[in-house]
Amino acid sequence: MKKIFLFSLLSIFFISAFSTDAYSQRRHKKKKKSSKTDQYFDESGFANKLWYGGGFVLNFSGSGEVNQFAIGATPMVGYNVIGDIVSVGPRIGVIYTTIKGRGTDFGIHRVNLPSFTLGAFTRIKAFPNFFAQLEYEYETTKRYATANGLLFIENGEVFTAKETRDNVYVGVGYNSGGLWGYEIMLLYNLNEPENTLDLPISFRGGFTYKF
Numbered sequence: 703m704k705k706i707f708l709f710s711l712l713s714i715f716f717i718s719a720f721s722t723d724a725y726s727q728r729r730h731k732k733k734k735k736s737s738k739t740d741q742y743f744d745e746s747g748f749a750n751k752l753w754y755g756g757g758f759v760l761n762f763s764g765s766g767e768v769n770q771f772a773i774g775a776t777p778m779v780g781y782n783v784i785g786d787i788v789s790v791g792p793r794i795g796v797i798y799t800t801i802k803g804r805g806t807d808f809g810i811h812r813v814n815l816p817s818f819t820l821g822a823f824t825r826i827k828a829f830p831n832f833f834a835q836l837e838y839e840y841e842t843t844k845r846y847a848t849a850n851g852l853l854f855i856e857n858g859e860v861f862t863a864k865e866t867r868d869n870v871y872v873g874v875g876y877n878s879g880g881l882w883g884y885e886i887m888l889l890y891n892l893n894e895p896e897n898t899l900d901l902p903i904s905f906r907g908g909f910t911y912k913f
Contacts, residue, residue, distance in 0.1 A: 751782040755885070757908030759797050766851045768803030774817070774837040776906075780913065782823060785787065787827050793817035793837065801846055805855040813860040817843035821869075831879055835887065841863075869893055871904075883910045 756777035763770055774797030780789035797817040805811045821839035828834060844862045847854040854861045875887030887906040894902035 753780045753782070753910060753912040754778070755780065755908055755910035755913060756793075757906060768801065768848065768851070768853060770799055770801045772797055772799040774798060776819075776908070778823070780823075789825050789827075791823060793819075793821045793823055793839070795821075801853070801860065803853050805853040805860065807855045807858075808852075809855075811853055811855065811860050813846060813862060815846065816863065818842070819869075831877055832874065833877060834874050835871070835889070837869075837871040837889070839871065841867040841869055841889050867893075867895065875906075877910060877913055879910060879913075883913060884908070885910055885913075893911040 723844055754777075756775060759772055759774035759776070761770075761772040776793065776795040776797075778791060778793035778857065780791040782789045795818065799817065800812065800817045802810070802816060804810045819839050819841045821837055823834050823835055823837040825835045842864065843866075844864055847861045847863070869891050870893040871889040873887055873889035875885055877883050877885040884907055885906075889904050889906065891902040891904070894900065
């Protein structure tokens, strides 16, 4: 029931936003007819309402007998539906994490853990450099297990388990503005599982173009 409510909330945001944009486009078409190419490249065309962003993941950490290295990217595309104030769009993430460490059999083991996310967001630029964001994200990842600080080994391999989540984030952020800009964001996961040690608060940093 909670997932249905959250998905419905996001749907209302997207439907309202696109309805407003579709209405303005119909009014524009009535005023002036032009070729599809002209409509695409003019200031009110589709291409000029897009902005791009994303971030990169590069992280190395170690503790005791286990080390990990992560690399990935999280691109996103926004479409302005109400001026440059309200925008909606998709966001994806691909992260590969390599784990290397000593196992419960006292041997050295290595395993790759891919993580994929697919989401949709609504962003409201309340002020020139500050914005609020609501985002739904479907996440699928693999996690490893440890025992007494060692990688848990089963049948000669590191034990891993696939995990899927429905994340719903709400948060605020700062963007430097300009053609090319950088941004930082603080998000809270409203749908954080109760049986996880992960914190519901997360920080993001990245770059934007034409936001």
